[in-house]
Amino acid sequence: MFHLILGVIFFGAVYLLLVETLFKKSSCKGRREMSGKTVIITGGNTGIGKATAMELARRGARVILACRNQQKAEAAISDIKMATGSTDVVYMQLDLSSLKSVRSFTETFLKTESRLDVLINNAGLVADGRTEDGFGIEFGVNHLGHFLLTSLLLDRLKESPEARVITLSSMAHRWGKIDFDSLVVNKDLGTGRYSWQFFLAYCNSKLCNVLFTHELAKRLKGTNVSCYSVHPGIVKTELSRHVSLWQKIFIEPVAWLLFLDPTTGAQTTLHCALQEGIEPLSGRYFSCCAVQDVNSRAKDDAVAKKLWEVSERLCGLS
Ligand SMILES: NC(=O)c1ccc[n+]([C@@H]2O[C@H](COP(=O)([O-])OP(=O)(O)OC[C@H]3O[C@@H](n4cnc5c(N)ncnc54)[C@H](OP(=O)(O)O)[C@@H]3O)[C@@H](O)[C@H]2O)c1
Ligand SMILES: *[C@@H]1O[C@H](CO)[C@@H](O)[C@H](O)[C@H]1NC(C)=O
Numbered sequence: 001m002f003h004l005i006l007g008v009i010f011f012g013a014v015y016l017l018l019v020e021t022l023f024k025k026s027s028c029k030g031r032r033e034m035s036g037k038t039v040i041i042t043g044g045n046t047g048i049g050k051a052t053a054m055e056l057a058r059r060g061a062r063v064i065l066a067c068r069n070q071q072k073a074e075a076a077i078s079d080i081k082m083a084t085g086s087t088d089v090v091y092m093q094l095d096l097s098s099l100k101s102v103r104s105f106t107e108t109f110l111k112t113e114s115r116l117d118v119l120i121n122n123a124g125l126v127a128d129g130r131t132e133d134g135f136g137i138e139f140g141v142n143h144l145g146h147f148l149l150t151s152l153l154l155d156r157l158k159e160s161p162e163a164r165v166i167t168l169s170s171m172a173h174r175w176g177k178i179d180f181d182s183l184v185v186n187k188d189l190g191t192g193r194y195s196w197q198f199f200l201a202y203c204n205s206k207l208c209n210v211l212f213t214h215e216l217a218k219r220l221k222g223t224n225v226s227c228y229s230v231h232p233g234i235v236k237t238e239l240s241r242h243v244s245l246w247q248k249i250f251i252e253p254v255a256w257l258l259f260l261d262p263t264t265g266a267q268t269t270l271h272c273a274l275q276e277g278i279e280p281l282s283g284r285y286f287s288c289c290a291v292q293d294v295n296s297r298a299k300d301d302a303v304a305k306k307l308w309e310v311s312e313r314l315c316g317l318s
Contacts, residue, residue: 023258026288028267030274035060038115042066043123045076047237051266057086066094096123096145097131106152116156118273121146121167126202127242136188142205148315157225165227166272169209176207178303195244210285215304217283226282228272235265
């Protein structure tokens with residue numbers, strides 16, 4: 001009996017600790033006016049992106065879901081319209097694993113839409129494989145596709161009175177590293193066929209997201225565009241769809257007990273989109289609706305600059 005009580009107290013304490021740290025919830029208090037504004041959300045058809053789209057549509061923004069699968073996107077759009085009463089949510093085809101698709105997306109967007117106020121680089125995956133252009137899929141989709149997308153939309157963002165670029169990173173960026181030699185040789189950050197190696201490649205791509213935002217903020221000095229990177233929390237979504245059955249068996253019970261739901265997982269992205277007065281924090285990393293410090297590797301000026309220049313070359317921008 002005594003052991004049982006001790007056990008309950010122990011697991012209760014661990015649970016409370018986790019709920020206050022790794023799995024902490026937060027809620028966006030921002031009130032920036034969204035009606036009349038246009039937002040692009042990549043991968044807005046499910047998970048955190050869909051929950052973000054839902055709230056921005058509710059607040060009256062014109063929301064463009066930039067997705068690779070029309071059917072899934074149209075299904076999400078009808079859910080969003082139904083739940084919010086918005087009539088201003090549209091689909092535009094974008095496959096971030098193809099630089100050609102990124103270019104044709106931006107071409108269409110710039111031709112048909114007159115303004116862009118918030119760009120949310122949300123799409124991401126943990127998987128094995130290569131992009132159409134031969135890059136490692138995680139580097140290619142999570143970083144490079146968004147790098148090109150943002151670059152090609154920058155002039156339009158600068159025309160908005162107070163535009164923002166929000167890029168979904170992850171706390172997993174802490175385990176990432178940028179090996180430029182490997183990038184040149186393998187067109188990827190990380191190699192190997194084991195699932196922990198895909199996870200490391202994911203961490204590397206998420207470090208790219210933080211460094212990209214760090215460098216972008218410098219390049220945006222003197223404009224009215226600000227930018228932020230985000231850890232959304234650990235959220236129950238489709239992100240783990242490619243992990244092995246064994247890992248799923250391990251993850252599922254923890255997910256059920258502790259993971260945030262997508263609406264809660266969207267709060268920090270929403271904070272960066274909607275909170276007034278955070279422009280002086282441009283370039284910084286947010287989690288739980290607050291700015292957070294990152295380790296020195298995630299704000300290394302030289303590495304961030306080099307990643308930018310290498311990315312430009314890989315996209316054919318320079
Ligand atoms: N869930 C978490 O615990 C967690 C933690 C830290 C960071 N994040 C980050 O949060 C972001 C959103 O993830 P999530 O958890 O909401 O995952 P999710 O449910 O798997 O959603 C990911 C979205 O990205 C889209 N996508 C994937 N590859 C794409 C491509 N080549 N072109 C266009 N869109 C593509 C997916 O589209 P399809 O449906 O067509 O595949 C989907 O809409 C990601 O950047 C992820 O790294 C998540
Ligand atoms: C930024 O916004 C302010 C106030 O709206 C405006 O006066 C200024 O011209 C803008 N700057 C640029 C570079 O567009």
